[in-house]
Amino acid sequence: MNSEQIQVQKEQQTFIPADIDPTVARKIHAELAKGCVITKKVYNNGTSQLVDNKLFTALFKHYEYFKQTYNLLGWDLVFRESGDFFHVSRITDNDSDDADNSSIKVCLPLFVIADYVVKLGIDTVTLWSENVGVPQADLKSIVASSHNQHLIEASGHKTINDAIKHLKARGLVYENSKGNIVYTSAAKYFVLQLIGRFAR
Numbered sequence: 001m002n003s004e005q006i007q008v009q010k011e012q013q014t015f016i017p018a019d020i021d022p023t024v025a026r027k028i029h030a031e032l033a034k035g036c037v038i039t040k041k042v043y044n045n046g047t048s049q050l051v052d053n054k055l056f057t058a059l060f061k062h063y064e065y066f067k068q069t070y071n072l073l074g075w076d077l078v079f080r081e082s083g084d085f086f087h088v089s090r091i092t093d094n095d096s097d098d099a100d101n102s103s104i105k106v107c108l109p110l111f112v113i114a115d116y117v118v119k120l121g122i123d124t125v126t127l128w129s130e131n132v133g134v135p136q137a138d139l140k141s142i143v144a145s146s147h148n149q150h151l152i153e154a155s156g157h158k159t160i161n162d163a164i165k166h167l168k169a170r171g172l173v174y175e176n177s178k179g180n181i182v183y184t185s186a187a188k189y190f191v192l193q194l195i196g197r198f199a200r
Contacts, residue, residue, distance in 0.1 A: 024058045032088045036171040037186040040084035048177040059086050083189025108155035109163035114191045116142045128188045133180030
Protein backbone atom coordinates (compact mmCIF):
# COMPACT_ATOMS: atom_id res chain seq x y z
CA MET A 1 0.00 0.00 0.00
CA ASN A 2 1.55 3.30 -1.07
CA SER A 3 1.49 6.57 0.87
CA GLU A 4 -1.42 8.00 -1.17
CA GLN A 5 -3.61 4.97 -0.40
CA ILE A 6 -2.74 5.22 3.28
CA GLN A 7 -3.65 8.92 3.26
CA VAL A 8 -7.01 8.21 1.58
CA GLN A 9 -7.73 5.48 4.12
CA LYS A 10 -6.92 7.86 6.98
CA GLU A 11 -9.23 10.50 5.51
CA GLN A 12 -12.03 7.96 5.22
CA GLN A 13 -11.53 6.90 8.82
CA THR A 14 -11.66 10.52 9.88
CA PHE A 15 -14.76 11.26 7.79
CA ILE A 16 -16.83 8.38 9.18
CA PRO A 17 -17.34 8.85 12.93
CA ALA A 18 -16.05 5.83 14.82
CA ASP A 19 -19.10 5.56 17.06
CA ILE A 20 -21.65 5.22 14.25
CA ASP A 21 -23.37 1.85 14.44
CA PRO A 22 -23.39 0.48 10.85
CA THR A 23 -26.70 -1.31 11.47
CA VAL A 24 -28.33 1.93 12.63
CA ALA A 25 -26.81 3.84 9.70
CA ARG A 26 -28.21 1.30 7.22
CA LYS A 27 -31.63 1.56 8.83
CA ILE A 28 -31.48 5.36 8.58
CA HIS A 29 -30.58 5.18 4.89
CA ALA A 30 -33.32 2.61 4.23
CA GLU A 31 -35.99 4.73 5.93
CA LEU A 32 -35.00 7.99 4.26
CA ALA A 33 -34.69 6.27 0.86
CA LYS A 34 -38.34 5.19 1.18
CA GLY A 35 -39.36 8.80 1.72
CA CYS A 36 -39.96 8.32 5.43
CA VAL A 37 -39.47 10.96 8.07
CA ILE A 38 -37.44 10.10 11.16
CA THR A 39 -38.99 11.55 14.28
CA LYS A 40 -37.45 12.12 17.69
CA LYS A 41 -40.03 9.91 19.38
CA VAL A 42 -41.65 6.68 18.24
CA TYR A 43 -44.64 4.87 19.66
CA ASN A 44 -43.92 1.75 21.70
CA ASN A 45 -46.86 -0.65 21.48
CA GLY A 46 -45.70 -2.56 24.54
CA THR A 47 -45.79 0.43 26.87
CA SER A 48 -48.31 2.57 24.91
CA GLN A 49 -45.87 5.46 25.24
CA LEU A 50 -43.61 7.55 23.07
CA VAL A 51 -39.96 6.60 23.42
CA ASP A 52 -36.70 7.99 22.04
CA ASN A 53 -35.95 6.95 18.47
CA LYS A 54 -32.38 5.64 18.16
CA LEU A 55 -32.34 6.55 14.46
CA PHE A 56 -33.13 10.17 15.27
CA THR A 57 -30.52 10.19 18.04
CA ALA A 58 -27.83 8.94 15.64
CA LEU A 59 -28.84 11.48 12.98
CA PHE A 60 -28.84 14.32 15.47
CA LYS A 61 -25.48 13.34 16.95
CA HIS A 62 -23.82 12.96 13.55
CA TYR A 63 -25.87 15.48 11.60
CA GLU A 64 -22.93 16.99 9.69
CA TYR A 65 -21.66 13.60 8.59
CA PHE A 66 -25.05 12.43 7.31
CA LYS A 67 -25.77 15.83 5.74
CA GLN A 68 -22.50 15.74 3.79
CA THR A 69 -23.14 12.15 2.74
CA TYR A 70 -26.60 12.94 1.36
CA ASN A 71 -25.33 16.15 -0.20
CA LEU A 72 -22.82 14.15 -2.25
CA LEU A 73 -25.71 12.00 -3.48
CA GLY A 74 -27.75 15.03 -4.56
CA TRP A 75 -30.05 15.10 -1.55
CA ASP A 76 -30.52 17.59 1.24
CA LEU A 77 -30.90 16.17 4.74
CA VAL A 78 -33.29 18.53 6.50
CA PHE A 79 -33.81 18.83 10.24
CA ARG A 80 -37.10 20.45 11.20
CA GLU A 81 -36.43 21.63 14.72
CA SER A 82 -40.00 22.75 15.40
CA GLY A 83 -41.27 19.31 14.44
CA ASP A 84 -38.35 17.30 15.81
CA PHE A 85 -37.82 15.22 12.67
CA PHE A 86 -35.48 14.63 9.75
CA HIS A 87 -36.32 14.13 6.09
CA VAL A 88 -34.54 14.36 2.76
CA SER A 89 -35.38 16.38 -0.34
CA ARG A 90 -33.74 16.63 -3.74
CA ILE A 91 -31.26 19.46 -4.17
CA THR A 92 -32.12 19.93 -7.87
CA ASP A 93 -35.44 21.16 -9.22
CA ASN A 94 -35.63 18.46 -11.89
CA ASP A 95 -38.06 16.38 -9.86
CA SER A 96 -40.22 19.24 -8.64
CA ASP A 97 -43.37 17.67 -10.09
CA ASP A 98 -42.69 14.41 -8.27
CA ALA A 99 -41.98 16.34 -5.09
CA ASP A 100 -45.26 18.25 -5.44
CA ASN A 101 -47.21 15.03 -5.98
CA SER A 102 -45.53 13.47 -2.98
CA SER A 103 -46.41 16.49 -0.83
CA ILE A 104 -50.03 16.33 -1.94
CA LYS A 105 -50.24 12.61 -1.12
CA VAL A 106 -49.05 13.42 2.40
CA CYS A 107 -50.39 16.85 3.27
CA LEU A 108 -53.90 16.67 1.86
CA PRO A 109 -55.03 13.60 3.86
CA LEU A 110 -53.42 15.01 7.01
CA PHE A 111 -55.27 18.26 6.51
CA VAL A 112 -58.62 16.60 5.70
CA ILE A 113 -58.49 14.62 8.93
CA ALA A 114 -57.40 17.66 10.95
CA ASP A 115 -60.15 19.78 9.39
CA TYR A 116 -62.77 17.20 10.35
CA VAL A 117 -61.56 17.16 13.95
CA VAL A 118 -61.61 20.96 14.16
CA LYS A 119 -65.14 21.11 12.73
CA LEU A 120 -66.27 18.75 15.48
CA GLY A 121 -65.03 21.34 17.96
CA ILE A 122 -62.18 19.13 19.14
CA ASP A 123 -58.75 20.62 19.82
CA THR A 124 -56.12 19.59 17.28
CA VAL A 125 -53.87 18.52 20.17
CA THR A 126 -55.88 15.28 20.25
CA LEU A 127 -54.42 14.42 16.85
CA TRP A 128 -50.89 14.09 18.22
CA SER A 129 -51.67 12.91 21.73
CA GLU A 130 -50.43 9.31 21.88
CA ASN A 131 -53.31 8.33 24.17
CA VAL A 132 -56.07 9.87 22.03
CA GLY A 133 -55.76 10.19 18.25
CA VAL A 134 -58.53 9.63 15.72
CA PRO A 135 -60.78 6.56 16.17
CA GLN A 136 -61.36 4.31 13.17
CA ALA A 137 -65.07 5.17 13.29
CA ASP A 138 -64.22 8.84 12.76
CA LEU A 139 -62.11 7.98 9.73
CA LYS A 140 -65.18 6.39 8.16
CA SER A 141 -67.26 9.43 9.08
CA ILE A 142 -64.73 11.72 7.42
CA VAL A 143 -65.23 10.14 4.00
CA ALA A 144 -68.99 9.90 4.46
CA SER A 145 -68.76 13.44 3.14
CA SER A 146 -68.44 13.29 -0.64
CA HIS A 147 -66.30 16.43 -0.52
CA ASN A 148 -63.77 14.81 1.80
CA GLN A 149 -63.78 11.60 -0.24
CA HIS A 150 -63.08 13.67 -3.34
CA LEU A 151 -60.14 15.35 -1.59
CA ILE A 152 -58.73 11.97 -0.56
CA GLU A 153 -59.01 10.77 -4.16
CA ALA A 154 -57.48 14.03 -5.40
CA SER A 155 -54.49 13.33 -3.17
CA GLY A 156 -53.85 10.11 -5.10
CA HIS A 157 -55.51 7.63 -2.73
CA LYS A 158 -58.58 5.53 -3.52
CA THR A 159 -59.75 5.35 0.09
CA ILE A 160 -58.91 6.92 3.41
CA ASN A 161 -57.49 3.57 4.50
CA ASP A 162 -55.07 3.74 1.57
CA ALA A 163 -54.10 7.23 2.69
CA ILE A 164 -53.52 6.04 6.26
CA LYS A 165 -51.35 3.15 5.02
CA HIS A 166 -49.28 5.62 3.00
CA LEU A 167 -48.91 7.96 5.97
CA LYS A 168 -47.95 5.07 8.24
CA ALA A 169 -45.33 3.87 5.78
CA ARG A 170 -43.80 7.35 5.72
CA GLY A 171 -43.64 7.58 9.51
CA LEU A 172 -46.21 10.36 9.68
CA VAL A 173 -48.90 8.56 11.67
CA TYR A 174 -49.06 5.48 13.84
CA GLU A 175 -51.73 3.35 15.45
CA ASN A 176 -51.86 3.47 19.23
CA SER A 177 -52.92 0.66 21.57
CA LYS A 178 -56.58 1.70 21.17
CA GLY A 179 -56.35 1.33 17.41
CA ASN A 180 -56.63 5.10 16.93
CA ILE A 181 -54.56 6.97 14.37
CA VAL A 182 -52.11 9.43 15.92
CA TYR A 183 -50.02 12.08 14.16
CA THR A 184 -46.26 12.04 14.71
CA SER A 185 -44.37 15.27 15.40
CA ALA A 186 -43.65 15.48 11.66
CA ALA A 187 -47.35 15.32 10.76
CA LYS A 188 -48.04 17.91 13.45
CA TYR A 189 -45.44 20.18 11.87
CA PHE A 190 -46.99 19.90 8.40
CA VAL A 191 -50.53 20.50 9.68
CA LEU A 192 -49.52 23.55 11.70
CA GLN A 193 -47.67 24.89 8.65
CA LEU A 194 -50.81 24.47 6.54
CA ILE A 195 -53.00 26.07 9.19
CA GLY A 196 -50.55 28.97 9.37
CA ARG A 197 -50.74 29.50 5.61
CA PHE A 198 -54.53 29.49 5.56
CA ALA A 199 -54.63 31.86 8.53
CA ARG A 200 -52.64 34.54 6.68
